[in-house]
Amino acid sequence: MSKAATKDSYHHGDLRSALIDTGLRLLAEKEGADISLREVARETGVSATAVYRHFPDKDALLGALAYAGYEKLFDAQDAAAQGQADREKAFRAIGQAYVHFAVANPDLFRLMTNCMPSAADVESGAFPGDNRAGVLLREYIAALLPNGTEWDRGVAAVQALALVHGLAQLVLGGQIPNDPKLIDAVVDQFGSWHDSQT
Amino acid sequence: MSKAATKDSYHHGDLRSALIDTGLRLLAEKEGADISLREVARETGVSATAVYRHFPDKDALLGALAYAGYEKLFDAQDAAAQGQADREKAFRAIGQAYVHFAVANPDLFRLMTNCMPSAADVESGAFPGDNRAGVLLREYIAALLPNGTEWDRGVAAVQALALVHGLAQLVLGGQIPNDPKLIDAVVDQFGSWHDSQT
């Protein structure tokens, strides 16, 4: 943002974020078709090789798009959790927000799952692992299983992640109808299972 | 199989299945890299355009590979269910077999999820929806929820699918350690949840 707004000059000003912006736009516009480095450059009004001044290769560009996608996802999850009365409802809202985000941004979400940060990435700080959703997940599970071992809590966390992620994937693939009531019911029942275990 | 074994002649004999074989082989060999039509043809010892006599385009070839993958997956699930004492254990074995298959064949599994048969495909008969795993899933859920409505059973089925599919995806992506004990525990606990609800 420091040297932006000089888009007509030889030097672009802030090409890196401009490329990310058009990348996100193309992902939102072109349903199903995957994105090409040259197209992102062309649509930004810049030569293809200019991209290489800001990203080592195409994967890095896609990774940056995925990163931006995760930030949008976390924002949506935060917003969904904000309005909830208690922690349990917030927890469920976060899970539902995950699926709804995937449905609303199918291509971006698919890209995100392809470039998903591994546990190593998060620990090394390359990805923002300290997002509010992750914190809430840990908090919620700790509260649900106060007497549970670390192992039990880990299993519960994995279950929550897998359920929500698999649900999103299946809805996107058309194996499960995109029915908000069904999605909410699946997530809600997962919560009540853990309730019944306390 | 009818006119095979004449691989040295101008006409290949059974090129279609030969292409599928090398496609599966390449998927198993090249970790992470995606497959190219030309490479499949080259590796089969045939020109690239010969592929088009058997598949309308690349997507169709990949679809055939995915189809073959599903058959292997269903076989693995059948085998896993076979040795189990009761239906409940068979149910869990099927779920675990799903994840283990994904871990053992990561690239094939990724391809399968990209070319996943939609509900419409299965109903139209394009994909074998009558696999033993699907039947067992329905049977098992019907037995678990004898008094449940159709809706309840649908929710339970979606939960089972989403949990197992999401688990496979997360393990493949490295977000969850590839720990068989963890995988089994996650699937097992899902079963005990439903047990506690009956």
Place this chain on the structure above:
DNA sequence: GTCGCGATGTTTACACTGTTTACTTACGCA
């Protein structure tokens, strides 16, 4: 002020991809 250097662009080129078109081969049936 101006000068030069490094960051940021561009053009050109290469190997590779999926796909179309036109041509060739050989199998099976009349």
Place this chain on the structure above:
DNA sequence: TGCGTAAGTAAACAGTGTAAACATCGCGAC
């Protein structure tokens, strides 16, 4: 025996990711 057609080929085209060499601007040191 001959021929139609299914099943192969080679050549060409547009598009891709990327490397190499060249051009342009911005900013700090003299």
